[in-house]
Amino acid sequence: MKSIQKMFVVSASLALLLSACGTTEQSTEKTNSGTEQVEKDTPQTEEKTVETSTEAPEKPETTETTEPKSEEGTKEEAKEEQPSVDGKERLLEQNLTYEENGKAVEKTGFLKMSDNQHYSMYVLDGYTLDEEEPGKDIVMSSEDQKAFMRIEIVPSDMDLKDVESVVKTTAEAISANAQKYEGFKQEGILKDAVWYKAQTEEDAVNLILIKGSTPMKLSIYTSKDQENIEPFLAMAQTIEVK
Known part of the structure; x- marks a missing residue:
């Protein structure tokens, strides 16, 4: 009779142990799955960040200014116009x-x-x-x-x-x-x-x-x-x- 009780106790213990292991594996799978999803999303975010940070800023348009001609330059041009x-x-x-x-x-x-x-x-x-x-x-x-x-x-x-x-x-x-x-x-x-x-x-x-x-x-x-x-x-x- 004692032997049957021992076997019953051992069987119950094994059942509880297997149940605990299954729960742990499911938790681990869910954790790993979540981690993989995060890892998949992370590179995209980094790529966007890199693309945004490396893009050269647009330079503001500048208005060219003509430097006033010196008196000597004006005289030289006048000379060139004369045959x-x-x-x-x-x-x-x-x-x-x-x-x-x-x-x-x-x-x-x-x-x-x-x-x-x-x-x-x-x-x-x-x-x-x-x-x-x-x-x-x-x-x-x-x-x-x-x-x-x-x-x-x-x-x-x-x-x-x-x-x-x-x-x-x-x-x-x-x-x-x-x-x-x-x-x-x-x-x-x-x-x-x-x-x-x-x-x-x-x-x-x-x-x-x-x-x-x-x-x-x-x-x-x-x-x-x-x-x-x-x-x-x-x-x-x-x-x-x-």
């Missing part, structure tokens, strides 16, 4: 003085450039400078299209004696009565110049070879009854080769 000849700057305007109907006249000339023959000159208001053909330019009066001056810069490799011969031949081709003219003041660009005059029924033609530092041929055409060449000569005085 130059052989490195020498020329003013954009210059007063030209010449005789007209026996009286001294002063008018403003405006600096113009010839890309055709690479020179600059001052052209009076009421006149235009245009390319006629390679090696030849025309300064023409806006009021009288019969009044114009042809400009031909003499190449440096040409003999001036040959050029003078061409000027004479051209004058004689215009008129058989063409004559060499010597009644002019040999000063300025006209010093040592060679000048021929020729006339047609309507026109007066003055052919001039300038021999100075810038040799050139000038052919000035005007109406026969209005032979006013002084404005053209005043403009030709200002020619400077680049």
